[in-house]
Amino acid sequence: MPQPLRFALNRMVAPQLSLSDFIDLALAVKVDAIELRNDLKGVEIEDGTSAERVRELCAVRGVKVLSINALYPFDVWNEQRRRQLLDLAGYARACGAAGLVLCPCNERDDPRTEAQRVAGLERALSEIAPILREHGLQGLVEPLGFEQSALRYKRVALEAIRACAGLDVLRLVHDTFHHHLAGEQVLFPELTGLLHISGVEALQTPLSALRDGHRVLVGDADLLGTTAQIAGLLDGGYGGYLSFEPFAASVHGRSDIRQALEASIRHLRQALSSRPAVGADKEHSAAGSVAPMYL
Numbered sequence: 001m002p003q004p005l006r007f008a009l010n011r012m013v014a015p016q017l018s019l020s021d022f023i024d025l026a027l028a029v030k031v032d033a034i035e036l037r038n039d040l041k042g043v044e045i046e047d048g049t050s051a052e053r054v055r056e057l058c059a060v061r062g063v064k065v066l067s068i069n070a071l072y073p074f075d076v077w078n079e080q081r082r083r084q085l086l087d088l089a090g091y092a093r094a095c096g097a098a099g100l101v102l103c104p105c106n107e108r109d110d111p112r113t114e115a116q117r118v119a120g121l122e123r124a125l126s127e128i129a130p131i132l133r134e135h136g137l138q139g140l141v142e143p144l145g146f147e148q149s150a151l152r153y154k155r156v157a158l159e160a161i162r163a164c165a166g167l168d169v170l171r172l173v174h175d176t177f178h179h180h181l182a183g184e185q186v187l188f189p190e191l192t193g194l195l196h197i198s199g200v201e202a203l204q205t206p207l208s209a210l211r212d213g214h215r216v217l218v219g220d221a222d223l224l225g226t227t228a229q230i231a232g233l234l235d236g237g238y239g240g241y242l243s244f245e246p247f248a249a250s251v252h253g254r255s256d257i258r259q260a261l262e263a264s265i266r267h268l269r270q271a272l273s274s275r276p277a278v279g280a281d282k283e284h285s286a287a288g289s290v291a292p293m294y295l
Contacts, residue, residue, distance in 0.1 A: 005272065007265055008033035008066055008243035010196065014257055015040045019049065023063050029261045033064040033241055033295075036097065038088065039072075051094035058096065065097040066241060066295045067140060067194065073105035074141075075117070075150055077124040085128060089135040098295040099138035099193065101173060102128065104151035106144050117150045118160070126164035133169050138295060140193050142173035145181025147208055152182045158191060167191075167290050174233060175245070177215050180224040181207060187229070189236030190292050196245040197268075199226050212247035217264040227271045234272065240294030242268070 009026050011034065017025065026034055036054070038045045044054060045068070058065055071085055085100075092100055104121070112120065125141070132139045141157045143149070151157055154172050161170045171193025177200070198215035199222030205214075218226045230242065244261065246252075254260055 003239055005269060006033070006241045007031050008035060008241040009261075010035040010069065010243050010245040011037045011040060011043070012245050012247055013261070014252065015043060016252060017043075019044050019054065019057055023057060023061050025258060025261075026063055027061060028258050029265060032062065033066050033243075034058070035067045035069055035101075035243055035245075036065060036095070037069045039070070045091060051091045054095040065092075065095055066243065067099040067101050068092050068095075068097050070101035070103040070142070071128075072103040073107075073150070074102040074128065075104045075121045075124045077120060077127055081124070082127065082131075085131055089131055089137055092137055093135045097137070099140050100132070101140045101142055101194075103142050104144060104149060106146055106149045108148045110148070110150055112150070118156070121151060121156070121160045122163050125160050125166055125170065129164055129166040129169050137169070138193055138293065139166070139170045140173045140295075141170060142175060142196075143178060143182065145175075145178035145183075146211075152178075153184050154179075154188055155184065155186060158188060171293055174229070174238075176218075176224060176226040176229045177210075177212075177245075179229060180226075181210060187232050187236055189233045189238040190290060192233060192238050192240065193293055194240055194295055195230065195233060195238065195242050197226060197230065197242050198244070198246045200224050213249065215245070215247045216251055217244065217246050217260055219264055219267050227268065230268070231272055237292060238294075239292065 009031055014022055068088055071088055088100055143151045143154050143157050145152055172191050173194050174192045175196040177198050197218055199218040200214050201221040203223045
């Protein structure tokens with residue numbers, strides 16, 4: 001029997017709200033998990049809110065902090081990045097977060113060759129994994145599907161995770177937007193630790209021109225095949241959270257964000273409950289005997 005869907009809210013759903021109001025929003029739509037971010041001006045973590053305050057606010061309402069998003073660019077490893085990781089890992093542990101999202105370099109002027117990018121990726125993960133172990137955290141490697149991204153494909157990320165023997169603390173993020181942009185077919189459900197969901201509607205620009213600002217809540221008009229991606233992961237054994245991550249200003253400006261989230265959750269529940277039984281992606285068994293690990 002299929003397990004109930006577990007939804008979460010990334011802070012990007014409503015970055016204009018205070019943390020207390022954001023937690024209230026999550027509870028209003030019957031969601032018990034959130035993701036924090038360190039790249040939003042005027043809210044936690046950027047505004048100086050202590051990790052202890054975050055833990056207190058979440059604990060009193062029974063809300064789990066899944067992750068802090070993100071260490072960037074994690075694959076360009078240097079002393080600055082090490083310090084950033086130590087700061088984020090310490091904050092994550094203190095606020096009760098289960099993991100850290102790791103995002104790769106996404107700059108058009110990145111001068112590295114493909115070989116240098118792969119080498120940098122492997123070196124970075126070999127340095128990151130011991131710090132995560134020390135702090136009791138899970139690292140979530142999130143390939144970005146943009147053409148200029150230094151890491152577009154989950155397959156490449158997985159090879160680097162294996163190369164550094166990091167499968168005990170590292171998993172993949174499957175982002176439905178970035179998966180569509182990258183054109184990657186294999187899903188790797190057992191090696192996915194977190195699922196980011198968003199949709200794109202009324203597509204009038206080339207695929208290569210899509211940016212975060214096009215990302216809205218998932219509904220009937222979605223053109224990315226988001227529901228099909230989720231179905232494939234679930235059929236392959238994924239049992240973790242589905243975390244809403246819309247970047248569009250049209251979503252952030254909604255006065256009816258609660259109703260919009262409820263409608264998206266209802267749409268996804270209905271679409272996924274009525275899906276036909278299908279075989280899981282044929283290559284997901286590449287995980288071998290590795291046990292699933294979710295936040």
